[in-house]
Amino acid sequence: MCAETEEKLYWYWLANVDGVGSATREKLFRCFATAKEVFSADKELLLRTGIAEKAADALRNEKYREKLCEEFHKMQERGIYFVTKQENSFPERLKNLPGAPDWLFYRGELPKEDMPSVAIIGARECSAYGKGVAKMLASELASVGIQIVSGMARGIDGHAQRAALTCGKSFAVLGSGVDVCYPMENFTLYEQLEKKGGILSEYVPKTLPRAFYFPQRNRILSGLADGVVVVEARQKSGTLITVECALAQGKEVFAVPGRLGEPLSAGCNALIRQGAHLVETSRDILEVLWRCHPETVNSQKKIKNKFFLEEAEKIVYAYLRLEPRHIEELFYDMDFALPKLSQILFSLEAKGIVYSPAQGYYALCTLQEEI
């Protein structure tokens, strides 16, 4: 076993020891150079570094030392990989961050260094508007090669990642072990992410999600991204924690504006007031990012989906919004009879432009600029 692999194994051991946090580790590595040294040090030596006795006991605990090698390999066989800060493959973006994790567990792959990445985040209980915008931004950005980072949560996160995976790559940073899918309803997304992107976490596999893990993981989420896009957030939203991390890390912050009085957009509007970039189209994001990654992002590239709509379809399309509208309202706005109207809506639905979140309600899937 080469020295590097061996050292990795000791780091894995360190990750598994309960009761040894980042503060303890900092004390340890003031005295020890490698994890191997920590592993072989006896209790007295460990205590001299100034760590608590409990932590020292934990480090000497046999429980964590048995079958270490075997378990590490088993984990890798299950498709879960481990990477430490010392290694070259560790994401460059995280290396220099204050409070960066010492290691990452991941499934799939790690984000590419030379490709720009954008985090798209927002409320869990999002509106159809938020969903539409998130899907539009994610798919357009992903299609020009931008990696979409998010938290695989319900709502905006999930919608953005699902859309991104249809035409590009996406990465999820979890607040649980990488082999724990939370929330359960995103299981299909979870499977796709493993195949077409990556799932990352600083927590040991099998760790169950806990409320306080999520703000913690947000620093990694923003750290991995070059820019953070907030699609929908209430005035007091967990999303804003990620924004704070991003600001502390010096990342670009983007926000999608909403209507006045819309509680789900209050957080976004507040961010814009404080100086976040206002996002109307994916081009707004690309132009800012282009400054940091001129070589990869071609901001001149036109992002446009073309649809051929018939005259009647165009009329109905013009009356549709990202907010779901009831067929009743559409009926009053237009001169079509109900059967005709539902036929047009069906064909729009078939073309993938419109979807129906509940019976009778119709909304645009994403905003198209031109038809």
Added chain:
Amino acid sequence: MFSKTYSAAIQGIDALLIQVEADVSNGLPGLELVGFLASEVREAKERVRVAIHNTGITLLPKRITVNLSPADVRKEGTAFDLPIAIAILAASGYLPQKCLEKVLFAGELSLDGKLNPVNGVLPIACCAKKEGFSKLIVPTKNRSEGALTGLKQVWGCDRLNDVLKILAGEEPKVQQEEYKTDFVAPQPDFADICGQSAAKRAIEIAVAGGHNLLFMGSPGSGKSMLAKRIPSIMPELSLEESLELSKIYSVSGRMSEKSGLIAQRPFCAPHHSITQAAMAGGGNQPKPGEISLASHGVLFLDEFAEFERRTIELLRQPLEERKITVNRMAGSCDYPASFMLVAAMNPCPCGAYPDRKVCRCTIPQIHRYQSKISRPVMDRIDLFLQVAPVTYGELTGGRGDENSSQIKKRVERARNLQKKRYEGLVIRTNAELSAKQLELFCPLEEHGREIMKEAFYRYNLSARAYHRIIKVARTIADLDGCEDIQAMHLCEAAGYRRRECE
């Protein structure tokens, strides 16, 4: 001496002919009643004895035995008081046996010899007519109900004494009335509803094809108001249906003195706290439940998700077979239950989904709420409809709306088309089509098949959902008066399928 009279026992909504035999012989004086009797029939012993005494007749101190035959059928109710009394009087020699031929009796006696009304006179009268009786003697208050079947001589009596007079050949004072139908009370009309054109259209389709319907919508959007108006656009009751319905109401004691044959389609809206027995029918003495009382009409279950799960589950059999079998210790009976199910529920616990401005329910919460209704029940519902909240503009004006009779005309036309198409088959409406019949009666042309293929993949349809769309499309085509199902009909039908929220 032996004598025999006739009466009838209620079984389900039909009546079975019962012979009441009485024998007066020497022995220890007493009155004995036999023949598988419920306790209220056994108590008739005291009522009959005292009523006869108070009519001014003194029975001889002899041994009287009364048997209700067939003796293996359980008899319930108080309608046997009168036939028992008459049989005893005949056996004691106060009446000639000859005058009891071809007469059927039913009625409850009170101690002073008065006749009290009983339930289920309509099925008894039907039984009398079927068995070839010429006379039916019932309490006065039940007379009009008994006359509904068209039986020639139906006499209503106030007292036991009057009965004896009639049997002695005296003409009763009350004249025969022609059979009549119930007075039709003005029904709520669809013209009262502002806006909601989409909902009205869906209702029209549901009624035209006999489909079951589920409304979803926020509180106050008018679900109940719409549902209450559904009977007003249903086709007129046929005589057969009306008779069956009247029997159900008669058995459950809901026919009043003045009511004739029920001419109005029922609208039953039980509260969601209803028990299983009250919904399906049953009880110690089986009585029709709400689903039977809603026969040929609308069973409206408001707050569908709030009903007890098992209460909803028991709708499965009646929705499929259009009847319910109630099994009790005393035996089993069938009640008709061919109703149109109209259910209404909120889409989520707060009721506002998909309006995310108001609704903060999480997706799992919404799923949990909607899954209170099991799949098998949902599978029996053809049309799903989300009712939009009414806007102020619609509330205070809007377009001139159609009234119920206009809609009813279209519905009747569509129903007639179906009747013609399914002539000779058991089914009457599109909703009842089986998968096999669907292929036969609802062939799709090429364009239609393409659309259904598109829909199948796009919406992830199950086989049943696929068939359901075609059935609904068949009804829409019938409303249009089209022989073939066209693309337009399929598209509209697809719009009424159930959506999973995401």
